[in-house]
Amino acid sequence: MKKLGSSSKVTKKAIFVKLQIMRLGEKTYKKKQEANRMFAAIGDFTLFFWQTLKEAFSLDFEFNEFLRQCFQIGYKTVPLISVTGMIMGAVLTIQSRPVLADFGAVSLLPGMVAASIIREMGPVITALICAGKIGSGIGAELGSMKVSEQIDAMEVSSTHPIRFLVVTRVLAATLMIPVLVMYADALGILGSWAAINIKGSVSFVLFFHQAFRVIDFMDFFPAVIKTFFFGAAIGLVGCYKGYTAAQGTESVGKAANSAVVIASLLVIIIDLIAVQITDMLL
Incomplete structure (x- = not known):
């Protein structure tokens, strides 16, 4: 009986060890698959970026479509950026x-608010708002075109989809987002002046004199330069997610959602890199 009991314990232990090894093997296989998918996605995005960059210098540039996208990305986003800019300046001042x-x-408040908005808050907050609106819009639009096979039809009809759909949107986002950022900065400073006059009385001329007395060119230049990278990242991610969407209507929502998440993350990462470079150079 003792031998039978000991042998059953050994058998149970061996089965348990085998199950643990099998579970470990399954987890390792799943992690390997996830890593393979991640590296494949990085490779696909790199190839997509290279094709977009190559088509951007093509002689057959779609200028009319580019202007239409500038209108869609720039002008259609102005109301949202206007509200965001005013509230950003007012909240920063009140706090x-x-x-x-x-x-x-208190006399240093205009200069502090202006420097904070121009250097950091204006570009980052505006870029994040644009990542939500523009990135999701591009991802959903191209995703629906992919699902309905309109992109395939463009390839059959000798219309280059990368040149017509992607390059125009990426360039429009790259050029329009810096303009929206400067517009938001101006409204943020104006909102700060309005917030100061809630509990005090500061003239418009005095406020702007105090605000721009502490601002120089090197405060403005790096902040504008990084907004071009913000725009390029938002446009590229939105186009890539929409252009590579899978079949089915559900993939359109996934493309828009992932475009917003990844574009917002890239904005934060680019801002961190830009701040480090500016800190080393200045």
């Missing part, structure tokens, strides 16, 4: 005023 008042430095 900062009590702290500066404790130190008797």
Whole structure:
């Protein structure tokens, strides 16, 4: 009986070990598959970026479509950016005023708000708003065209889809987002002036004199340069996710959702790199 009991324990232990090894093997296989998919996606995106860059310098540039996309991306986003810019400046002023008042430095508030908006808050917040609106719009639009086989029909009819659909949208986003950022910066400073006059009385001329007294060219230049990279990242990610969407209507929503998430993450990463480079150079 003792031998039978000990042999059954050994058998159970061996089965348990085998099950653990099988589970470990399954987990390892799944991780390997995920890693393969990730590297494949990176390779596909790199190839997509190279094709877009090559077609951007093509002689047959779709200028009319480019202007239409500038209108869609730029002008159609102005109302949202207007509200965002005004609220951004007003909130920053309202939150900062009590702290500066404790130190008797309320006169420094316009310069602090202007520097914060121009250097960091204006570009990043505006880019994140654009990633949500523009990135999702491009991803959903191209995704629906992919699902309905319109992109395949363009290839059959000798219309280059990368040149017509992708290049125009990426260039439009690259050029329009810096314009929207500067517009949001101006409205943010204007909103700060309005917020200051809620509990005080500061003239328009005095406020802007105090605001731009601490701002120089090297505050403005790096902030504008990185917005071009924000726009390119948002346009590229939105186009890639929509252009490579799978078949089925469900993939359109997934393309729009993933475009927003990845574009927002890229905006934060690009901003971190830009801040480090600016800190080393200045």
